[in-house]
Amino acid sequence: MSIDDKKLAKRVKMIDAAYTLFLEKGVNITAIDDVVKAAGVAKGTFYLYFKDKYDLLDQIVLSKSEGVIRKAIGELQKKRETEKMSIAEQIIFFTDRIIECMETNKELAALIHKNLSACFDVFLSDERSLLKDEIKTVTDLLTETGLTEREAHIHLYLFTGMISSACFDAIVKGRPFTVDEIKPQIHSMIYKLAKRDVTA
Amino acid sequence: MSIDDKKLAKRVKMIDAAYTLFLEKGVNITAIDDVVKAAGVAKGTFYLYFKDKYDLLDQIVLSKSEGVIRKAIGELQKKRETEKMSIAEQIIFFTDRIIECMETNKELAALIHKNLSACFDVFLSDERSLLKDEIKTVTDLLTETGLTEREAHIHLYLFTGMISSACFDAIVKGRPFTVDEIKPQIHSMIYKLAKRDVTA
């Protein structure tokens, strides 16, 4: 194992340990000390890799958010291969996969909080983002409804923010509405929004 | 001055002091000590009224969120008296007032974070909520588009979450989109959503 591999291994160990702890105990309660102990590295080592706890948190939330989005897109792509779907149906399918993913993993939902849309920041600024191609799967649907690509990005970003915000409340707090209550309304919105704007 | 008046006064003093400090220095940096000193009460008194700093914060965010919503509704009501507006125009006006309010007060936006929709929890559970009647001004618009009252509440809640999430990013972080970029897209969404659903 090379030196670079060892360094990467340390970094990964800290991220994994922190992720588990953040989920288990919450971010505020988790101290850097807890992270390094769980990761099996020295306290000083932490500062060689991260600025502070929130730097670490941001990296985790970002990567997990990206994971949720990619998973949903992946499932959409698979589904499309076997079935003919309308634009609205595809967006609903994509949205439902995100909600489902958050519901299955409530701790992850709590960690991502209302920041699922944060990953747009990365994928829009990073030319090489792996998410770039995949996200096109969804924005292409939106451009078909008459939006420019830029507009499609913003719409998707706004929508992701809405889902993220509502899912956190519904899944983590169970209030003021349940997942079962918000889902049909999100679907109904999507139907309206997906209609090609003939008058404009 | 009665004892209950004095208690209320103490509570208000602490909330006001904390609000100012939270805006000025940020929540994490502000110590409870700072709050009680600024409020001119004893440290122990704080714990007579609030569980901890975050309990206080929640109460402030809630009350300030409510303030933002009420202000926007108030302005909508005034506007309606002088001008004939379509449903979409009214919702856009209402939305723009919220965005404007957050933009004018960036520190408030940072404090509310993505929790503007939190006040729905209160107004929906509290029969005597002052917000109840006012919010009807907006949900009535939505019921005109074919939604039930309950559905209208959920739509408004979802929309508030979206605006809150996007505004925080745009106003506080300036990324990934600016306020000027998201506003037209929100408007466009509203136009689509406000259309009476003729097919359903």
Add this chain to the structure above:
Amino acid sequence: MSIDDKKLAKRVKMIDAAYTLFLEKGVNITAIDDVVKAAGVAKGTFYLYFKDKYDLLDQIVLSKSEGVIRKAIGELQKKRETEKMSIAEQIIFFTDRIIECMETNKELAALIHKNLSACFDVFLSDERSLLKDEIKTVTDLLTETGLTEREAHIHLYLFTGMISSACFDAIVKGRPFTVDEIKPQIHSMIYKLAKRDVTA
């Protein structure tokens, strides 16, 4: 209800509340505030009846210890009516009842800690002690082995201290010996001690 009855009722309410809280949460953790809240009286009222928390605790431990001893003696008296028992058998029966009582109520054992013998202080100094007559049931057994009454008191006191100390460790901590381990040894000691001293 007379004023004196009301006063007594307040006192009893505080003692009962404190007893429950001391058992549930432990003495150190329980604040006077908890006690008065549970008792439904005002904070100031506490100081009208007790010097401080430890004054209250002493009164509770004393009264509960006395209860344990009296219960054991009561059962011994009942047993004696139906069965012919040797001196050693009677003392063993008495001892076992105490241990049994503590084992059944581990929280009580923790509260009494190692102070079961504390009630000797009261019964020896208080001419009117209700315990006085009952305890004679046991000391009479000891005087039959050749001890004076005073000596019998001291022996019983020492023995109670031993049982109390060992029971606390065994029941509350489970260390260094279990109840099942210490019981036979206590019995064996009693057999030896109960033998009439023929040489002395």
Add this chain to the structure above:
Amino acid sequence: MSIDDKKLAKRVKMIDAAYTLFLEKGVNITAIDDVVKAAGVAKGTFYLYFKDKYDLLDQIVLSKSEGVIRKAIGELQKKRETEKMSIAEQIIFFTDRIIECMETNKELAALIHKNLSACFDVFLSDERSLLKDEIKTVTDLLTETGLTEREAHIHLYLFTGMISSACFDAIVKGRPFTVDEIKPQIHSMIYKLAKRDVTA
């Protein structure tokens, strides 16, 4: 000086400082701040070595209890070299040394409270306990009266608990009996218990 030596030195400094303060002012009055100041270490260092004040206290009581027992055994061993003693005489000598030690140092007696027998927990669980060999000096006496080694341990443990309990009352509170009153009764018990059980 190695790091481990430094760590040990720190630990010892804190224990010594705390011991002095606990004796002088009492445990409740002594703050951790007092301990660290007296020990010349930082506050945080305390929490590196002890869970809280009571963890520290437990460790002190344990080590001091062990000291008392070892001292009494040491004196017994010395005495035996110069004088022929019966089993009962040896146990009485041992017991008297413990009582003497507690009487000479009332603050220590108050600190140990009724927990002198706590050290059995350590010496029984720790294979390398220094106390292990020394305590055999006493248990060997008991095995001579017909007890197994395990039984001898339990008897000694029970007896230590009795002495500890009675001594605390007598020395610290002076009630309900004085040291002069309990001593002869303890001796008389020992005579009876030390007799080889010919009937069993």
Add this chain to the structure above:
DNA sequence: CATGAATGAGTTTTCATTCAT
């Protein structure tokens, strides 16, 4: 690069006691 013991200022939290009502 990695370590982890030590720091100590900073923060939270408690709670016995008072006293005006």
Add this chain to the structure above:
DNA sequence: CATGAATGAAAACTCATTCAT
């Protein structure tokens, strides 16, 4: 007598950061 809001000193505890090894 009884109340309970208010106090604020005192105590416990945390934890990011450093630095000698």
